[in-house]
Amino acid sequence: MKIRTAIIGCGDVVQSYGNNSESTLNHLAALEQNKNYEIIGISDTDESKLKSARERYKIKNSYNSYKDLILENEIDLVIVAVPTSLHYEVIKFLIDHEISDIFCEKPLTNSLKEIKNINESLANQNIYVNYFRRWNEELEREAGKVQEGTYGKFIKGNCYYTKDLYTNGSHILHILNWFLGNPDSVKTRYLNQCNNEIFADFTLNFNDSPININCLEDVDYVLIELDLIFTKGRIKITQRGQKLVIGQVIRDENYDFNKIAENEINTKWNECFSNAYKNIEECIIEKKVNKCDINSALQVHKILDDIKNEK
Known part of the structure; x- marks a missing residue:
């Protein structure tokens, strides 16, 4: 079974970090090395970033609209790598369209209220949050x-x-x-x-x-x-x-x-991305433990809220 994967956002963390070395320091490099994933398509509103990722990693399907990417394909896992201000909107759309597994860059959102809302909206869906040291x-x-x-x-x-x-x-x-x-x-x-x-x-x-x-x-x-x-x-x-x-x-x-x-x-810090995708694969196929789930993000955001509001 290959995990059908879509990527929303094509910035540095998706395609550029670590390209001057043999390390897997970005999403596409890690996915390219793991034969259990199939990249169905990518999306970005910035055509230059979209073109760069498409050509560098030989990806057939690319979209300016993430909604078109999701609605036109059968997808198991979606990577969310857009600016944090857009995370909530994108994740809610994915949840509403029954995407089973979502791997999101940190911080999950800009507010504790939004994370609580996401958590309450989940229906047997998994969210993995990229505090990538968790896979060190x-x-x-x-x-x-x-x-x-x-x-x-x-x-x-x-x-x-x-x-x-x-x-x-x-x-x-x-x-x-x-x-x-x-x-x-x-x-x-x-x-x-x-x-x-x-x-x-x-x-x-x-x-x-x-x-x-x-x-x-x-x-x-x-x-x-x-x-x-x-x-x-x-x-x-x-x-x-x-x-x-x-x-x-x-x-x-x-x-x-x-x-x-x-x-x-x-x-072995340069293996964190590869280890993250191994963990996600285990969760999807073998129902093993998600090492960095939404509860991890929730605890971090409770502290962030306390820091902002305490003074």
Whole structure:
């Protein structure tokens, strides 16, 4: 069985990221490598993007209207990669037309109310949300260790992100929710809303253990970094998830006390897209667990709402 797939939106995340390497860092590259998917068609209102994707990946059917793409074809999976402001409209159309599986770029929408509405509208349909680090195998392993208590009790943390709260800050929130669960409280320390972007510094508390998350507004690089300290170790996620630094408590051989010994790991971050499509395939064919479902997005957006409204 091939999974009949349609793509709405043909921007960088669909066709361009990673094209200077052998990595599968965009949707079409990952789909091209997985023989269990068949690309039925693509759509975009921008003819130049549509032409580029069509020619680069030899796609026969292309549309300026996503509605025509959906209505004229038999489709199992739809990838939604339009601007976030259009997500709600597109997803509601797909739900109303009984598309069974939807893979949407993050953030799922711009509002908690819209996500709740989508969730209530689902009828045995699956939504996968592209917080793509969820399909990083090394991060998945460490999240499991945290939940099993390998590193002991969480004590304190610091995180940094660039760009705005919804673009990159939401990645931080997703990882923290994945590793530590839902925070008990949110304290917004700084909030700046400018040109439809939100920049915020805030503190989350998990069982009275704080994490300070700080935005770097005016820099010309991308940074997503987490440093989590536990009673029995430390986890640092650096270079946007490309590297892990794992610290474990050992006895110092020269002094009469314990120390943290650190081990740096290069993660297989460039396999996240491929792993996402393997997971989606398993969900569709074998009914396995969706690793990044609408509930993951819902939890992230509850925190985003608290950050905006708390100050």
